[in-house]
Amino acid sequence: MAKRQAKLEWALHPRHLWVASGLLLVVFASRLSAADSAYLYGIHWWGHTQGQGVDTGPATMLDCPTYGGWDLETVITHSASWWQAPYFTGLYQDLYTNKNMTIITRIDYDWGETVPSPTNPNYASWPTSVVNTVNTLRNYCHIWLIGNEPNIVGEGNNWPDNHVTPAGYATIYRDVRNAIHNSAQASPAGEHIVLIAAPSPGGVIAGVRWMDGNQWLGQVIDNIPADEIDGFAIHAYGNFHSDYVSQLNLIDGKGLQSRPVYITEWNTVSSEAVMAQFVRDCYADLNTWNQTPGKHNIRCLCWFVYDADQQAGGGWNSYSIEYWKNNGEPAGSPNDVYTAFQQTVDLRYPAGLVGTRPMGRSIGRSPESFAREIYYRDELANDTFEVWNAGTDTLNYSITDNAVWLSVDPSSGSSTGEHDTIAISYDTKDLAIGSHSATITISDPAASPPTTTVTVSLSVVDSPYAPADFNRDTIVDQADLSVFLSCLTGRDAGPPASDCKRADIDWDNDVDQHDFGLFQRCISGTGNPADPDCAD
Missing domain, CATH: 2.60.40.10 (Immunoglobulins)
Structure with missing residues (x-):
């Protein structure tokens, strides 16, 4: 969603800041908690205003707390207080404790500067800032995504040419990951998992996406030792299937098939009716993929965005489930996005496995x-x-x-x-x-x-040879007679040997006087082609 990033500056206003984001996450099996959601369904931004009750709309849609699902929230370390970790503790506590939700936290440095540039005065201390964020929310969350779509210009403020380079990002990821694993307090939700940022998928778009998404991700992986990669985030949009498959193929090609993957941003821009069917089709497509042996699974699929008027501030209404719930097709209509989610949730598609589904018997x-x-x-x-x-x-x-x-x-x-x-x-x-x-x-x-x-x-x-032309030289002569005599069994004394079956000219399972009679009818003599129909 690179183009959306260009709207960031004018969209930042008190209490209703909003930002384009979305993620797909991959992690080692040993780092996943059994408490993580068992289902595929998820959203991006629940919607939260401190001091107000937690919105019940997403909970109803996801059948919480009976089943629950996944929610991605964005926390900014160097922004207004309502984007920092303490502001979210009430929401996180309710989602984790009362709604049976697994929370994924994206941690950014600031709007427009998703991770600090090397010249930023807070560059060296940012890993400590991230650890402080983790410690504030760790009772309810254990999955942490570092940054968002670094291959777009709108996320690279203060970086040379606004380019968060793969090598530069890799250094920050390693520093932050090591700080979390070495000094953050443990989470009861599970071992800490630190995820590589999802690039914006697709090729270069001048002034928007300065580097191809897969190229950026591949170079990031090349700059990080494999044992220091906890997981990944990927995004998928209108070309849903090809978007996620191409990124999984890249990850697998780097030998990282064991990491689980989470899609935390996906949507399409169209009418509500088209979006409703897109919801059904994409969940069905991903479930089929996940159930296929040998496929690298995706753990969850979180729609961007649920919220309309709190964190999103109205900036994403064309994608917002909440907006269409209140303004679009009536509840229960097959063209209503909220209803489409409810119906799909009722199918109980399971969360993808961690890494690649075993082949089993094949x-x-x-x-x-x-x-x-x-x-x-x-x-x-x-x-x-x-x-x-x-x-x-x-x-x-x-x-x-x-x-x-x-x-x-x-x-x-x-x-x-x-x-x-x-x-x-x-x-x-x-x-x-x-x-x-x-x-x-x-x-x-x-x-x-x-x-x-x-x-x-x-x-x-149809054969061009006479039935008695055993050596297939087009004539029936002494050589063929020698073969016939060696194959004689006598009447009802068959079957003939395997290399004598053609001597049973009448096909009655023996080689006897009757076959000899047919043989005589086919004799042509040396130099004279035999009639192919001589035994008829």
């Missing part, structure tokens, strides 16, 4: 398909494929097929990762000329997905 097979062609009444040689557990645990599989002209062996097995060889045997003598297909299904109800297939496509074509 069916691997190779090849995935076979394409074969044979001459009419020819035999098809066996094929083989492999089955293995491509995930974790033990795969216990069974194999079935839907065609009478093939069979598999073995038809069941187990694998902890080793590759099992499965043979496909064909019985094609009764297949008519034309195309035939079969599906082999490999199943384990506990695998994800529980089934996968190997397909077989078979084309039976």
Whole structure:
């Protein structure tokens, strides 16, 4: 939301300061408390005026305290008193104690200077200021986000060219993180988690976003030892799915798949009806992603913004759930944003796991398909494929097929990762000329997905050879007779050996006098092509 930042200066007025922000957070599993919300739903800015009762609108929407959710609040260390930590203690106490909410606190230096520039006289002491903020709120919060969208010009006051450089931010993050872990008082909500600021997603926009979001984040990660990264924040907007996937791919590419991720700012700019459907679609999309084995999960999804007239001061009404609740579509309408949230909350989408969802059992097979062609009444040689557990645990599989002209062996097995060889045997003598297909299904109800297939496509074509032309040289002569005589079984004494099946010219499962009679009809002699239809 880089363009919104340009409005900051005129929007800052007593008691109703507002700021664009939003976050997605990632943390080590060992640093997450069991008390963190079990559900995916969240908001950005509850709305709070000291001395007034806490707004019940978000609590009703999120089904608090029965289920609860996530809330992001912004605290400014060097701003007016109503943006500093003591102002928020009443709100935090109520949300944590009475509403069953998990609170994420974004800590900024000042509006327009999200983290202090190296020339700021308070630069060296800012980690101590952050620790003081943590100590004030630590009874109700243990997740701390340092700064907001540093890759936009509007957050870089007093930095050269208004650019909070990746290396400069990395230094501040490390100093602040170490100060919190080394000197802040413990939180009953869980071990302290310090998060890297979410960049504004997308490419460069002159005068607004001075550096591509993913490029900025990648360089920040490169400037911090991996064991000093507690987590991340990311934002996702109108290109919701691609926004979060591209950032997760970047994080994973840096070897940080174990960190949990929280989206704490997302929205779209449109009519209320479109926004209502956007709410439903995005929660469903993210839940599907989170439930897919091998995907880096996102812990929560916090809409920017809930509040309309307290912290937000009316500056974000086009996005505000509270604004549309009071001014838009009637309650209960499918086009009402507040109602859309209520309906989505009722689906009880779980919070994402910390890091990447384990693969569990996963069916691997190779090849995935076979394409074969044979001459009419020819035999098809066996094929083989492999089955293995491509995930974790033990795969216990069974194999079935839907065609009478093939069979598999073995038809069941187990694998902890080793590759099992499965043979496909064909019985094609009764297949008519034309195309035939079969599906082999490999199943384990506990695998994800529980089934996968190997397909077989078979084309039976008319043969250009006489049935008795065993060596396929287009003539039937002494060489073919020698083969025939070596394959004789006598009447009803079959079946013939596997390399003699073609000598059973009448396909009655033996090689006998009747087959010899057909053979005689096909004899052409040296140098004379045999008639392909000689046995008909």
